[in-house]
Amino acid sequence: MSEIAVAPWSVVERLLLAAGAGPAKLQEAVQVAGLDAVADAIVDELVVRCDPLSLDESVRIGLEITSGAQLVRRTVELDHAGLRLAAVAEAAAVLRFDAVDLLEGLFGPVDGRRHNSREVRWSDSMTQFSPDQGLAGAQRLLAFRNRVSTAVHAVLAAAATRRADLGALAVRYGSDKWADLHWYTEHYEHHFSRFQDAPVRVLEIGIGGYHAPELGGASLRMWQRYFRRGLVYGLDIFEKAGNEGHRVRKLRGDQSDAEFLEDMVAKIGPFDIVIDDGSHVNDHVKKSFQSLFPHVRPGGLYVIEDLQTAYWPGYGGRDGEPAAQRTSIDMLKELIDGLHYQERESRCGTEPSYTERNVAALHFYHNLVFVEKGLNAETAAPGFVPRQALGVEGG
Ligand SMILES: C[S@@+](CC[C@H](N)C(=O)[O-])C[C@H]1O[C@@H](n2cnc3c(N)ncnc32)[C@H](O)[C@@H]1O
Missing domain, CATH: 3.40.50.150 (Vaccinia Virus protein VP39)
Structure with missing residues (x-):
């Protein structure tokens, strides 16, 4: 017989359980786990939920996860291979989420409540254009804006509250x-x-x-x-x-x-x-x-x-x-x-x-x-119900 060693789930399991127990419990779980570990779990979940995008170039998006006065940052990168943590912090857009609201949306029951305490900030490069860049420059900017907004949309969709088909x-x-x-x-x-x-x-x-x-x-x-x-x-x-x-x-x-x-x-x-x-x-x-x-x-x-x-x-x-x-x-x-x-x-x-x-x-x-x-505890038909055929045709 081989014995197995299984790594514990630790943070994600705590968050999954707390997400169904209301914001106060979830806030408590965030505090116990620490906002850094929570941000890592959120990125891991977005990695799971974000489908690959057919982009000609990858896009980096900053994430700001807040809890009260605390804020932690992560940068993710998206392309045909899906979403992953980026090595470089510089990003074309930044999404800010309240940790508890986002976690309730990701892991809480789908009960019709909206979890949309998010903000989007676009980097200056999304609008920087001067006429001397010409038509080619305008087309490059448009393509860049399309890539970035597609990627932002994909991350927001991955962060949305929904059941999968x-x-x-x-x-x-x-x-x-x-x-x-x-x-x-x-x-x-x-x-x-x-x-x-x-x-x-x-x-x-x-x-x-x-x-x-x-x-x-x-x-x-x-x-x-x-x-x-x-x-x-x-x-x-x-x-x-x-x-x-x-x-x-x-x-x-x-x-x-x-x-x-x-x-x-x-x-x-x-x-x-x-x-x-x-x-x-x-x-x-x-x-x-x-x-x-x-x-x-x-x-x-x-x-x-x-x-x-x-x-x-x-x-x-x-x-x-x-x-x-x-x-x-x-x-x-x-x-x-x-x-x-x-x-x-x-x-x-x-x-x-x-x-x-x-x-x-x-x-x-x-x-x-x-x-x-489940418990199979239904009782038998009572004794007075005859077990023998009653001899009635079609009965
Ligand atoms: C049909 S595949 C599983 C496919 C997978 N569940 C899916 O739907 O994508 C069957 C797998 O069972 C594994 N397997 C075969 N004998 C096994 C055993 N005695 N104990 C555990 N796994 C076994 C095989 O190695 C194989 O990877």
């Missing part, structure tokens, strides 16, 4: 969850939208790219954008390089190693959402579910993708009569029986199993299932 994010990050292979996105949208404003912890098994360290991460980036207040973990059996954003952590481990999974959940659980998009080997899918489902929070979801492998022998699946070797679909069918354990005479007088008591619903789609965690 999962279909658009799947396209943006090249996720295969919505394409020729799978049609999962609409089902994810249906079941995940209620979590979009919540400070959720999400674990996805399978980062993508297999042995290539630099490949994969598309879905982690997508979840990070979709769950505005989410902390996202990705687990893969291979070492994965690269930074997917400040609300993503990548872990290395085997989803079929129960001891490893126990160590992992002790360090980073519980989760609101677990998605199994790993090996799709039936035995691994069942082991991961057994280890991780108990660490899903009540009201949370455990999702298993690519259930087709339950019918594929190469993955430990089977298309035929029940056999000793159970598939992932066999396990899920048992969960359906478990959901109704109260109604089954064979289960009368025996204690419910963990899943019988804690699976509240199962939602099946083609190759995809959402298992809902």
